[in-house]
Amino acid sequence: MAEIKIGRMVLGVCQTNCYFLYREGEHDAIVVDPADKGANIYAALQKNGFRVAGILLTHGHFDHIWGLDALRDASNAAAEAEGREPVKAYACEAERELLKSPRMNVSEQAGRACATYADVYVKDGEEISLAGMTCKVIATPGHTAGGCCYYFAEAGILVSGDTLFAESVGRTDFPTGSMGTLVRSIKEKLFVLPEDTRVYSGHGESTTIGYEKKNNPFCV
DSSP states (O other), X not given: OOOEEEEEEEXXXXXXXXXXXXXXXXXXXXXXXXXXXXXXXXXXXXXXXXXXXXXXXXXXXXXXXXXXXXXXXXXXXXXXXXXXXXXXXXXXXXXHHHHHOTTTTSTTTTTSOOOOOOSEEEOTTOEEEETTEEEEEXXXXXXXXXXXXXXXXXXXXXXXXXXXXXXXXXXOOSTTOOHHHHHHHXXXXXXXXXXXXXXXXXXXXXXXXXXXXHHOTTOO
């Protein structure tokens, strides 16, 4: 089976990482955190020969969801025209309220109020299979109550959203945030993964679980 690859676009006022995962040589891709300008994300993927098979949300803050509705709409228009199943967005069940509240997801304060939804709400430990790839949902509350990471075990890839960064962690001063909960999530849910797992964060460059276990000052 062809190797799983990951690409990224850095988007929006917060320089958020929007990732897309695909099997080498295949055309279907999973998009994670459509940060902004969803029509542009769709156009860029289409230009490079990809079609959207599904959308994963690590959490519901404005800088990770501003592009969701436009990307979903464009993807579904194409799916309908081609006779394919509708494209769905996935998020953790505990993030439902934050996604639909412009105050809680901070989009109101950021100047562009956004209320949205996931088509499928998942729970900790569930597996999602899309585009010939399977990932495990790892609930990691702390940055937000319903924040999660997506672990592609076959490829040794963890998409961590704003839970874990290179030598840092997500902020916890927005609604439903808790630093104690966040650190516990990282130590108990992420630091048990193989040390060579490559971590793709919501902002900044990638890192590994092994490196963060030794060098992350928030999780010593």
